[in-house]
Amino acid sequence: MATVGDVCRHVRSKNAGPYWVTFDLFFDGAENFAKYSQSPALGPDLLHRLFGADPAQVKRFSVPSLNVVKISYARTTPQGGEVERDMHRGQQFVRLLDVQLD
Incomplete structure:
Protein backbone atom coordinates (compact mmCIF):
# COMPACT_ATOMS: atom_id res chain seq x y z
CA MET A 1 0.00 0.00 0.00
CA ALA A 2 1.34 3.44 -0.94
CA THR A 3 1.97 6.16 1.62
CA VAL A 4 1.72 9.92 1.23
CA GLY A 5 5.52 10.07 1.20
CA ASP A 6 5.62 7.54 -1.66
CA VAL A 7 3.26 9.39 -4.02
CA CYS A 8 3.95 13.05 -3.22
CA ARG A 9 7.06 14.88 -4.40
CA HIS A 10 6.57 17.54 -1.73
CA VAL A 11 4.39 17.89 1.38
CA ARG A 12 4.31 21.04 3.49
CA SER A 13 2.41 22.46 6.42
CA LYS A 14 1.99 26.08 7.42
CA ASN A 15 -0.21 28.62 9.12
CA ALA A 16 -3.27 29.81 7.31
CA GLY A 17 -3.71 32.70 9.72
CA PRO A 18 -3.65 32.54 13.52
CA TYR A 19 -6.61 30.15 13.70
CA TRP A 20 -6.01 27.72 10.82
CA VAL A 21 -3.34 25.25 9.67
CA THR A 22 -3.02 24.01 6.08
CA PHE A 23 -1.24 21.11 4.39
CA ASP A 24 -0.27 21.09 0.73
CA LEU A 25 0.26 17.69 -0.89
CA PHE A 26 2.05 17.96 -4.23
CA PHE A 27 1.53 14.61 -5.98
CA ASP A 28 4.36 13.39 -8.18
CA GLY A 29 2.19 13.23 -11.30
CA ALA A 30 -1.32 13.18 -12.73
CA GLU A 31 -1.61 9.40 -12.39
CA ASN A 32 -1.00 9.36 -8.63
CA PHE A 33 -3.11 12.49 -8.18
CA ALA A 34 -6.03 10.78 -9.94
CA LYS A 35 -5.55 7.59 -7.95
CA TYR A 36 -5.03 9.00 -4.45
CA SER A 37 -6.28 12.60 -4.21
CA GLN A 38 -9.78 11.54 -3.14
CA SER A 39 -8.58 8.85 -0.75
CA PRO A 40 -10.76 8.58 2.37
CA ALA A 41 -7.51 8.08 4.30
CA LEU A 42 -6.91 11.84 3.89
CA GLY A 43 -10.28 12.73 5.40
CA PRO A 44 -11.35 14.60 8.53
CA ASP A 45 -10.89 11.54 10.75
CA LEU A 46 -7.15 11.54 10.02
CA ASN A 67 -1.76 17.82 -8.96
CA VAL A 68 -2.21 19.35 -5.50
CA VAL A 69 -4.54 18.68 -2.58
CA LYS A 70 -4.84 21.32 0.13
CA ILE A 71 -6.26 20.29 3.50
CA SER A 72 -6.97 22.89 6.21
CA TYR A 73 -8.27 22.65 9.74
CA ALA A 74 -9.08 25.04 12.55
CA ARG A 75 -6.46 25.12 15.32
CA THR A 76 -7.53 23.94 18.75
CA THR A 77 -5.78 27.03 20.23
CA PRO A 78 -4.71 30.28 18.52
CA GLN A 79 -1.18 30.66 17.17
CA GLY A 80 1.36 31.75 19.78
CA GLY A 81 -0.54 30.32 22.72
CA GLU A 82 1.08 29.30 25.96
CA VAL A 83 1.49 25.64 24.98
CA GLU A 84 2.66 26.31 21.41
CA ARG A 85 5.61 24.12 20.35
CA ASP A 86 5.60 24.81 16.60
CA MET A 87 4.24 28.32 16.15
CA HIS A 88 4.33 28.29 12.35
CA ARG A 89 3.25 24.64 12.04
CA GLY A 90 6.13 24.05 9.62
CA GLN A 91 6.97 20.65 11.16
CA GLN A 92 3.45 19.19 11.26
CA PHE A 93 3.54 17.66 7.77
CA VAL A 94 5.88 14.89 8.99
CA ARG A 95 2.97 13.05 10.60
CA LEU A 96 1.30 12.72 7.18
CA LEU A 97 4.21 11.10 5.35
CA ASP A 98 3.53 7.56 6.60
CA VAL A 99 -0.26 7.68 6.16
CA GLN A 100 -1.31 4.71 4.04
CA LEU A 101 -3.63 5.53 1.16
CA ASP A 102 -6.37 3.23 -0.22
Missing part, protein backbone atom coordinates in the same frame (compact mmCIF):
# COMPACT_ATOMS: atom_id res chain seq x y z
CA LEU A 47 -6.78 15.19 11.08
CA HIS A 48 -8.80 14.48 14.21
CA ARG A 49 -6.64 11.48 15.09
CA LEU A 50 -3.29 13.16 14.40
CA PHE A 51 -3.91 16.76 15.45
CA GLY A 52 -7.10 16.81 17.52
CA ALA A 53 -8.91 18.79 14.80
CA ASP A 54 -12.69 19.04 14.84
CA PRO A 55 -13.76 16.92 11.81
CA ALA A 56 -16.52 19.45 11.05
CA GLN A 57 -13.85 22.16 10.65
CA VAL A 58 -11.69 20.32 8.09
CA LYS A 59 -11.68 21.72 4.56
CA ARG A 60 -10.22 19.96 1.54
CA PHE A 61 -9.53 21.43 -1.90
CA SER A 62 -8.19 19.70 -5.00
CA VAL A 63 -6.27 21.56 -7.71
CA PRO A 64 -6.06 19.06 -10.60
CA SER A 65 -4.12 21.38 -12.89
CA LEU A 66 -1.27 21.38 -10.33
Whole structure:
Protein backbone atom coordinates (compact mmCIF):
# COMPACT_ATOMS: atom_id res chain seq x y z
CA MET A 1 0.00 0.00 0.00
CA ALA A 2 1.34 3.44 -0.94
CA THR A 3 1.97 6.16 1.62
CA VAL A 4 1.72 9.92 1.23
CA GLY A 5 5.52 10.07 1.20
CA ASP A 6 5.62 7.54 -1.66
CA VAL A 7 3.26 9.39 -4.02
CA CYS A 8 3.95 13.05 -3.22
CA ARG A 9 7.06 14.88 -4.40
CA HIS A 10 6.57 17.54 -1.73
CA VAL A 11 4.39 17.89 1.38
CA ARG A 12 4.31 21.04 3.49
CA SER A 13 2.41 22.46 6.42
CA LYS A 14 1.99 26.08 7.42
CA ASN A 15 -0.21 28.62 9.12
CA ALA A 16 -3.27 29.81 7.31
CA GLY A 17 -3.71 32.70 9.72
CA PRO A 18 -3.65 32.54 13.52
CA TYR A 19 -6.61 30.15 13.70
CA TRP A 20 -6.01 27.72 10.82
CA VAL A 21 -3.34 25.25 9.67
CA THR A 22 -3.02 24.01 6.08
CA PHE A 23 -1.24 21.11 4.39
CA ASP A 24 -0.27 21.09 0.73
CA LEU A 25 0.26 17.69 -0.89
CA PHE A 26 2.05 17.96 -4.23
CA PHE A 27 1.53 14.61 -5.98
CA ASP A 28 4.36 13.39 -8.18
CA GLY A 29 2.19 13.23 -11.30
CA ALA A 30 -1.32 13.18 -12.73
CA GLU A 31 -1.61 9.40 -12.39
CA ASN A 32 -1.00 9.36 -8.63
CA PHE A 33 -3.11 12.49 -8.18
CA ALA A 34 -6.03 10.78 -9.94
CA LYS A 35 -5.55 7.59 -7.95
CA TYR A 36 -5.03 9.00 -4.45
CA SER A 37 -6.28 12.60 -4.21
CA GLN A 38 -9.78 11.54 -3.14
CA SER A 39 -8.58 8.85 -0.75
CA PRO A 40 -10.76 8.58 2.37
CA ALA A 41 -7.51 8.08 4.30
CA LEU A 42 -6.91 11.84 3.89
CA GLY A 43 -10.28 12.73 5.40
CA PRO A 44 -11.35 14.60 8.53
CA ASP A 45 -10.89 11.54 10.75
CA LEU A 46 -7.15 11.54 10.02
CA LEU A 47 -6.78 15.19 11.08
CA HIS A 48 -8.80 14.48 14.21
CA ARG A 49 -6.64 11.48 15.09
CA LEU A 50 -3.29 13.16 14.40
CA PHE A 51 -3.91 16.76 15.45
CA GLY A 52 -7.10 16.81 17.52
CA ALA A 53 -8.91 18.79 14.80
CA ASP A 54 -12.69 19.04 14.84
CA PRO A 55 -13.76 16.92 11.81
CA ALA A 56 -16.52 19.45 11.05
CA GLN A 57 -13.85 22.16 10.65
CA VAL A 58 -11.69 20.32 8.09
CA LYS A 59 -11.68 21.72 4.56
CA ARG A 60 -10.22 19.96 1.54
CA PHE A 61 -9.53 21.43 -1.90
CA SER A 62 -8.19 19.70 -5.00
CA VAL A 63 -6.27 21.56 -7.71
CA PRO A 64 -6.06 19.06 -10.60
CA SER A 65 -4.12 21.38 -12.89
CA LEU A 66 -1.27 21.38 -10.33
CA ASN A 67 -1.76 17.82 -8.96
CA VAL A 68 -2.21 19.35 -5.50
CA VAL A 69 -4.54 18.68 -2.58
CA LYS A 70 -4.84 21.32 0.13
CA ILE A 71 -6.26 20.29 3.50
CA SER A 72 -6.97 22.89 6.21
CA TYR A 73 -8.27 22.65 9.74
CA ALA A 74 -9.08 25.04 12.55
CA ARG A 75 -6.46 25.12 15.32
CA THR A 76 -7.53 23.94 18.75
CA THR A 77 -5.78 27.03 20.23
CA PRO A 78 -4.71 30.28 18.52
CA GLN A 79 -1.18 30.66 17.17
CA GLY A 80 1.36 31.75 19.78
CA GLY A 81 -0.54 30.32 22.72
CA GLU A 82 1.08 29.30 25.96
CA VAL A 83 1.49 25.64 24.98
CA GLU A 84 2.66 26.31 21.41
CA ARG A 85 5.61 24.12 20.35
CA ASP A 86 5.60 24.81 16.60
CA MET A 87 4.24 28.32 16.15
CA HIS A 88 4.33 28.29 12.35
CA ARG A 89 3.25 24.64 12.04
CA GLY A 90 6.13 24.05 9.62
CA GLN A 91 6.97 20.65 11.16
CA GLN A 92 3.45 19.19 11.26
CA PHE A 93 3.54 17.66 7.77
CA VAL A 94 5.88 14.89 8.99
CA ARG A 95 2.97 13.05 10.60
CA LEU A 96 1.30 12.72 7.18
CA LEU A 97 4.21 11.10 5.35
CA ASP A 98 3.53 7.56 6.60
CA VAL A 99 -0.26 7.68 6.16
CA GLN A 100 -1.31 4.71 4.04
CA LEU A 101 -3.63 5.53 1.16
CA ASP A 102 -6.37 3.23 -0.22
